[in-house]
Amino acid sequence: MTVTTPAGFRSAGIAVGLKSTGKPDLALVVNDGPTPASAVVFTSNRAQANPILWSRKVVQDGGAARAVILNSGGANCFTGDFGYDTTRLTAEAVAAALTAAGDATDAEEILVCSTGLIGTGDQAFRDKVVGGVPGLFAQLSATDTTAPAAILTTDSVEKTAVHAGAGWSIGAMAKGAGMLAPGLATMLVVITTDALLDGEALDRALRGATAPSFDRLDSDGCMSTNDQVTLLASGASGVTPDEAEFAAALAGVCDSLAAQLQADAEGASHDIDIEVRGAASTADAVDVGRSVARNNLFKAAIFGNDPNWGRVLAAIGTTDAAFDPYQVDVSFNGVRLCHAGAPDRPVTDCDLTPRRTHVEIELFAGEYTATIRTNDLTHDYVHENSAYSS
Amino acid sequence: MTVTTPAGFRSAGIAVGLKSTGKPDLALVVNDGPTPASAVVFTSNRAQANPILWSRKVVQDGGAARAVILNSGGANCFTGDFGYDTTRLTAEAVAAALTAAGDATDAEEILVCSTGLIGTGDQAFRDKVVGGVPGLFAQLSATDTTAPAAILTTDSVEKTAVHAGAGWSIGAMAKGAGMLAPGLATMLVVITTDALLDGEALDRALRGATAPSFDRLDSDGCMSTNDQVTLLASGASGVTPDEAEFAAALAGVCDSLAAQLQADAEGASHDIDIEVRGAASTADAVDVGRSVARNNLFKAAIFGNDPNWGRVLAAIGTTDAAFDPYQVDVSFNGVRLCHAGAPDRPVTDCDLTPRRTHVEIELFAGEYTATIRTNDLTHDYVHENSAYSS
Numbered sequence: 001m002t003v004t005t006p007a008g009f010r011s012a013g014i015a016v017g018l019k020s021t022g023k024p025d026l027a028l029v030v031n032d033g034p035t036p037a038s039a040v041v042f043t044s045n046r047a048q049a050n051p052i053l054w055s056r057k058v059v060q061d062g063g064a065a066r067a068v069i070l071n072s073g074g075a076n077c078f079t080g081d082f083g084y085d086t087t088r089l090t091a092e093a094v095a096a097a098l099t100a101a102g103d104a105t106d107a108e109e110i111l112v113c114s115t116g117l118i119g120t121g122d123q124a125f126r127d128k129v130v131g132g133v134p135g136l137f138a139q140l141s142a143t144d145t146t147a148p149a150a151i152l153t154t155d156s157v158e159k160t161a162v163h164a165g166a167g168w169s170i171g172a173m174a175k176g177a178g179m180l181a182p183g184l185a186t187m188l189v190v191i192t193t194d195a196l197l198d199g200e201a202l203d204r205a206l207r208g209a210t211a212p213s214f215d216r217l218d219s220d221g222c223m224s225t226n227d228q229v230t231l232l233a234s235g236a237s238g239v240t241p242d243e244a245e246f247a248a249a250l251a252g253v254c255d256s257l258a259a260q261l262q263a264d265a266e267g268a269s270h271d272i273d274i275e276v277r278g279a280a281s282t283a284d285a286v287d288v289g290r291s292v293a294r295n296n297l298f299k300a301a302i303f304g305n306d307p308n309w310g311r312v313l314a315a316i317g318t319t320d321a322a323f324d325p326y327q328v329d330v331s332f333n334g335v336r337l338c339h340a341g342a343p344d345r346p347v348t349d350c351d352l353t354p355r356r357t358h359v360e361i362e363l364f365a366g367e368y369t370a371t372i373r374t375n376d377l378t379h380d381y382v383h384e385n386s387a388y389s390s
Numbered sequence: 391m392t393v394t395t396p397a398g399f400r401s402a403g404i405a406v407g408l409k410s411t412g413k414p415d416l417a418l419v420v421n422d423g424p425t426p427a428s429a430v431v432f433t434s435n436r437a438q439a440n441p442i443l444w445s446r447k448v449v450q451d452g453g454a455a456r457a458v459i460l461n462s463g464g465a466n467c468f469t470g471d472f473g474y475d476t477t478r479l480t481a482e483a484v485a486a487a488l489t490a491a492g493d494a495t496d497a498e499e500i501l502v503c504s505t506g507l508i509g510t511g512d513q514a515f516r517d518k519v520v521g522g523v524p525g526l527f528a529q530l531s532a533t534d535t536t537a538p539a540a541i542l543t544t545d546s547v548e549k550t551a552v553h554a555g556a557g558w559s560i561g562a563m564a565k566g567a568g569m570l571a572p573g574l575a576t577m578l579v580v581i582t583t584d585a586l587l588d589g590e591a592l593d594r595a596l597r598g599a600t601a602p603s604f605d606r607l608d609s610d611g612c613m614s615t616n617d618q619v620t621l622l623a624s625g626a627s628g629v630t631p632d633e634a635e636f637a638a639a640l641a642g643v644c645d646s647l648a649a650q651l652q653a654d655a656e657g658a659s660h661d662i663d664i665e666v667r668g669a670a671s672t673a674d675a676v677d678v679g680r681s682v683a684r685n686n687l688f689k690a691a692i693f694g695n696d697p698n699w700g701r702v703l704a705a706i707g708t709t710d711a712a713f714d715p716y717q718v719d720v721s722f723n724g725v726r727l728c729h730a731g732a733p734d735r736p737v738t739d740c741d742l743t744p745r746r747t748h749v750e751i752e753l754f755a756g757e758y759t760a761t762i763r764t765n766d767l768t769h770d771y772v773h774e775n776s777a778y779s780s
Contacts, residue, residue: 047707047715078703078716080732118700119733222687222701223708296686296767297612297775304776310508311612313468317437318613325437326468342470343509377686377776379769385687386694386767 002160004144005171006194008032008234012139013150016132018073018116018125024150025073026129028094028136029190031066032103035235038065039202040111041210043227049077050121051112054087055228061108064199068111068190068230069094069136070151071129072175075186076114077225079121086126087112093133101137113228115153115175115186148173151188154384159260163249168195168237170249174257176224186226187214189257194237195246205247206231213254216286217373219265220381221294229254262373267380270302272357273371280366284321288361289372291315299377305352307332312361313341323363331360392550394534395561396584398422398624402529403540406522408463408506408515414540415463416519418484418526419580421456422493425625428455429592430501431600433617439467440511441502444477445618451498454589458501458580458620459484459526460541461519462565465576466504467615469511476516477502483523491527503618505543505565505576538563541578544774549650553639558585558627560639564647566614576616577604579647584627585636595637596621603644606676607763609655610771611684619644652763657770660692662747663761670756674711678751679762681705689767695742697722702751703731713753721750 003011011029018025031038040059042052058065069090076083091110098105114121139146148158152175163170176187197205210229231250241249262271274292279285292298295315301308309330317325326341335350337343357376375381393401401419408415421428430449432442448455459480466473481500488495504511529536538548542565553560566577587595600619621640631639652661664682669675682688685705691698699720707715716731725740727733747766765771 045704045707046709047703075700078700078728078731078733080730083732118698118704119728220686222685223704225700225704225707295612296610296771300772300775303772306776308508310465310468310615313437314435314508314613314615317435317615319436326470338468338509340470341468342473343468377772379772381686382690382693382767382769382772385690386696 001143001145002148002162002173003029003171003190003192004142005162006169006192006234006236008194008236009192010140010142011144011147012136012141013146014132014135014139016128018071018128024146025071026132026136027070027147027150028140029068029147029192029232030140031232031234033234035196036064036066037197037199037202037233039199039206039231041206041229043224045223045225047225049075049114049226050079050083050087051076051114052226052228053084054091055111058108058111063109065111065232066098066105066109067094068113070113070188072115072151072153074114074116074120074125075118075226076121076125077118079119083121086121086129089126089130093130097133097137111230113188115151115188115226118225151175154266156264159257159264161253161256163253165195165241165249167239168193168241170253172253172257174261176261186224187261189229191231191253193233194235195233196235196238196240197233197246201243202231202233205250208247209251209254213251213258216370217258217262218290218293219262219375258373262375265375266384267378268375269378270355270357270376272302272359272374272376274359274374275369275371276361276363277369278363278365279368280322282368282370285368285370286372287319288316288321288363289370291319292359293372293374296377302352302357303376303378307337307347307350307352309338312359313338316361323365327364329362333358391533391535392538392552392563393419393561393580393582394532395552396559396582396624398584398626399582400530400532401534401537402526402531403536404522404525404529406518408461408518414536415461416522416526417460417537417540418530419458419537419582419622420530421622421624423624425586426454426456427587427589427592427623429589429596429621431596431619433614435613435615437615439465439504439616440469440473440477441466441504442616442618443474444481445501448498448501453499455501455620455622456488456495456499457484458503460503460578462505462541462543464504464506464510464515465508465616466511466515467508469509473511476511476519479516479520483520487523487527501620503578505541505578505616508615541565544656546654549647551643551646553643555585555631555639557629558583558631560643562643562647564651566651576614577651579619581621581643583623584625585623586625586628586630587623587636591633592621592623595640598637599641599644603641603648606760607648607652608680608683609652609765648763652765655765656774657768658765659768660745660747660766662692662749662764662766664749664751664764665759665761666751666753667759668753668755669758670712672758672760675758675760676762677709678706678711678753679760681709682749683762683764686767692742692747693766693768697727697737697740697742699728702749703728706751713755717754719752723748
């Protein structure tokens with residue numbers, strides 16, 4: 001039980017043949033209310049898949065989403081009008097099934113998510129997804145455990161998180177490796193809660209929770225066309241938690257999922273937390289951390305267990321952040337190797353063999369801090385992304 | 391003969407023990423005039439090595455550079471005041487040797503370039519570089535062929551280019567892989583000419599020549615702390631070429647060197663030219679091309695001979711350039727695989743096995759075009775940059 005941990009939700013995951021492996025590839029999460037509300041954040045990539053274009057429309061129309069249907073095995077991105085019609089037909093099929101079950105629903109209340117190879121979305125894809133909807137409904141259950149597996153692509157493990165509040169709860173599932181800059185493919189997240197909250201409160205909490213978690217996960221600097229984080233509230237608990245308490249719980253769930261995404265990033269052998277301290281602003285801290293997270297020379301050095309602080313300084317020197325490059329301290333796993341822009345201790349004092357790697361950059365330019373999560377650049381990353389078309 | 395192809399120049403390259411291999415690692419190019427003039431462009435990284443800080447000062451003081459001394463085997467970057475003093479002492483040693491030979495010269499007329507591991511610049515480094523100056527002078531020759539090898543680091547071949555004008559010529563040597571975004575390490579370039587031109591004319595020509603060549607070479611997105619392109623004119627030919635003719639010749643030399651740098655990029659198995667057409671401005675074309683050149687998923691796909699146009703669209707969607715992502719055409723090696731943002735032809739129609747790879751992106755947004763040179767992301771790149779500390 002993950003997305004069905006909160007009351008008022010049913011889910012299902014089935015195989016419809018989108019994945020050549022025959023593994024589950026279509027999932028559905030239904031919000032049974034009684035007071036459905038929702039909030040969604042999308043990829044900021046201008047190249048957006050058809051399900052993103054559709055789901056944005058659902059959100060813009062302002063109504064609460066009643067369900068979200070997700071497929072792996074095909075991104076339905078850059079598949080033209082035909083692909084958009086496939087997304088619309090998918091939403092219509094879900095709405096029709098809900099309506100037939102006595103719960104009158106419009107297609108414009110159904111969110112759609114897809115993940116897989118860009119350019120995949122032909123007639124066979126449509127037939128499998130739209131044709132799979134009745135099978136999904138047959139499986140829908142309030143104690144379902146099959147949905148998280150059905151949204152995975154190259155993920156090696158299911159990613160889930162739950163939070164138990166006082167009389168209310170949060171459940172979540174995720175796939176992928178990153179949001180503003182996902183790893184191999186799309187990050188899809190569905191979070192459910194039975195807390196009694198309206199869409200505006202959900203939206204505030206969701207944006208507050210994604211900014212320091214998914215937005216600061218930058219596995220390989222590549223931004224997906226299909227990222228979507230969906231938060232659905234049923235109100236079934238009848239409990240309206242304190243907004244700050246709910247926000248903190250949601251932030252914890254998102255942080256847990258972000259850490260799980262980082263830990264399962266394709267081909268990675270190190271999970272690297274780049275902590276930037278003493279920045280003049282949060283934006284500066286994020287910029288500095290991201291410049292390091294996206295530097296291939298730094299990432300390859302970490303793979304080689306080389307605490308190459310020179311590559312850190314070369315990376316941060318490309319930013320516009322306020323700091324003096326010749327006053328910076330850089331530490332690896334707690335060992336300060338660079339002090340005031342000059343060598344401090346021998347690099348051999350530092351052990352980078354553990355998977356978890358902590359890089360601390362002290363800018364001495366202010367009071368702000370941010371941590372960017374990333375991974376190293378490995379042979380396995382190159383192998384998986386050259387041999388596997390995504 | 392490369393930098394000594396033009397009249398009025400002497401050069402030398404010797405081994406002083408900076409490289410553990412014992413290969414040549416210290417080079418000198420002297421401009422004997424009679425009317426020395428110079429122009430220099432530097433890395434735009436804010437994290438700048440001591441030789442960059444020094445050479446900027448030489449340029450700012452406005453005098454023509456009389457010589458450039460270059461070392462491999464140590465970047466002298468982030469080595470503090472001691473490292474800066476080493477650079478100053480190096481320039482002073484060169485100036486003293488020139489003065490002793492009857493050519494009164496100030497240290498502020500001597501450019502210094504270094505390349506190698508950041509953080510390297512201790513007493514032993516200083517002793518070898520400063521102590522090597524007499525040996526360099528003993529080797530100086532107007533028919534020298536040893537300088538180009540002495541500036542190499544992980545380069546596999548010397549990079550040189552010459553141009554023969556009507557009564558004047560250009561010679562050049564280079565090392566590294568990139569300028570605004572060099573590959574493994576620094577790009578250093580020295581270009582000489584015996585054309586009779588003043589510093590302002592040289593500066594205009596140099597900036598015009600580097601913008602479409604080195605500035606559009608983006609092997610791995612990592613910007614160096616030590617990049618420097620130096621143009622020295624002796625006036626020894628007595629010929630003042632037409633400025634446009636000289637600019638075109640210089641652009642040709644820079645373009646040749648940029649192509650050589652791309653071809654020798656660390657670990658690369660494909661040389662990729664990303665040609666962006668139909669952009670609303672040159673800046674847009676460069677932004678779009680660079681976004682693709684820096685996309686690890688795209689680069690890994692090319693390594694796998696996979697013409698993954700979806701990754702191209704996902705990359706260009708992250709830019710602010712003016713275009714409609716759903717109207718774009720993408721071709722690989724002349725085969726259009728994406729038309730109007732949708733699949734056009736099977737990817738199997740396209741053969742990516744040749745090393746030279748041409749990606750054409752038609753934005754349909756204007757009349758401007760730019761080509762970015764890059765390389766693929768390979769196992770050898772990861773190996774060389776994880777096993778070799780630079």
